[in-house]
Amino acid sequence: MKQKNYGPRTLLVSSLTKKYIMAAAGIFLMLFLIMHLATNLLMLMGDDGKAFEKAVKFLTQNPLIKIMEYVLFGAFLIHILIGVVLEFYNYRARPVKYKEPLRSEASPFSKFMIHTGIIILIFLVLHLWHFFFIRLGVVAIPEFAAHEKDFFNMAIHTFTNPLYSAIYLISFVFLGFHLKHAFQSAFQTFGLFHNKYNRVIKIVATIYALAIAIGFSIIPVYFLFFFE
């Protein structure tokens, strides 16, 4: 079957550029997750959130972090927009709907990046509603919180609710799958996925994805079952 030709070479070039930008934004987001997890794990110190509050105070008052917040939201926006556009191009460029699933060398996660991405986006809206939008004043300060940065009490309230904890935990499974492929894919995009290092990159990607997914999961589990 003759394949449809979707546009000039420039489309290919610009798709590549899009992939570079998307990968760069993705790497930034992956680094953010490490920092975000490290800060949030301070909630589990057993000191009623004192160390965590200190870290939040430092982060929310630091002008450099404030700038990084804008960069972070820019990165999210770019990553999501380009992800949707690339998915749309790929969909249109597909000559026929496959009757049988194609056997491919790609990891099974790679076929579901847009789906896991959408789930993470839905999670993110709920998550920002629980914490960040309260600090911004978009959502009113709830009665259980002393002030707009009282994230420890917000966490207690959120995660002692089994429904919210379940939603968070399920989202972290999808986040793990998304990150596993994202990590490898970023290396590939920047041409660093060499046969020699394939195995190492795959192992590091798995360790990173597992550490993030399990690390974040510990927080709702702690508040749901072990917090007194």
Ligand code: HEM
């Ligand atoms: C149990 C796990 C998590 C907890 C307890 C948690 C906690 C928080 C808290 C307290 C804030 C408000 C910080 C502030 O306004 O300064 C926040 C903001 C945010 N969280 Fe999370 N988070 C979790 C997981 C995640 C995950 C998995 C993602 C991304 C996929 C994420 C993305 C964000 C973003 C983008 C913000 C707004 C930017 C920022 O304030 O740093 N969080 N989170």
